[in-house]
Amino acid sequence: MKMSRFEKIFVNRPIKGMANAAVVSRQLDALEAPYIEEVLELGCGAGEVTAFLAAQRGYNVVGADIDLAQVALARSRYGTQDHLQFVVADASGLRFDAARSRGCPSATS
Numbered sequence: 288m289k290m291s292r293f294e295k296i297f298v299n300r301p302i303k304g305m306a307n308a309a310v311v312s313r314q315l316d317a318l319e320a321p322y323i324e325e326v327l328e329l330g331c332g333a334g335e336v337t338a339f340l341a342a343q344r345g346y347n348v349v350g351a352d353i354d355l356a357q358v359a360l361a362r363s364r365y366g367t368q369d370h371l372q373f374v375v376a377d378a379s380g381l382r383f384d385a386a387r388s389r390g391c392p393s394a395t396s
């Protein structure tokens with residue numbers, strides 16, 4: 288589900304993305320996953336978390352979002368960074384045994 292213009296003003300603030308990245312980082316530490324290399328972030332929004340995962344944790348990360356404007360913003364902010372790319376994709380048709388999403392409820396069912 289696409290966000291309203293008002294919602295975007297709130298969630299696209301870099302400080303909000305940095306706070307989300309810190310939460311995701313703590314959750315990954317708690318997982319104690321021995322080896323992670325390739326990561327897909329569904330509902331990447333402005334790309335702050337995607338960029339954090341690539342730059343600070345060394346993953347190869349794809350950030351996917353249904354909203355072309357969000358992907359364009361993510362690319363404008365972080366498109367030159369290594370080990371990440373941003374794509375337009377609707378996650379709602381995807382099926383997993385397990386998935387974790389932050390702020391993208393329509394993408395997981």
Ligand SMILES: C[S@@+](CC[C@H](N)C(=O)[O-])C[C@H]1O[C@@H](n2cnc3c(N)ncnc32)[C@H](O)[C@@H]1O
Pocket residue numbers: 288289290298303304307308329330331332333334335336351352353354357376377378379389390391392393394
């Ligand atoms: C609140 S933002 C989350 C941003 C980022 N994940 C974070 O934690 O900072 C939610 C994003 O999910 C996207 N989204 C919603 N439904 C989606 C779907 N079905 N497939 C892909 N992206 C979706 C929205 O366009 C929006 O950019």
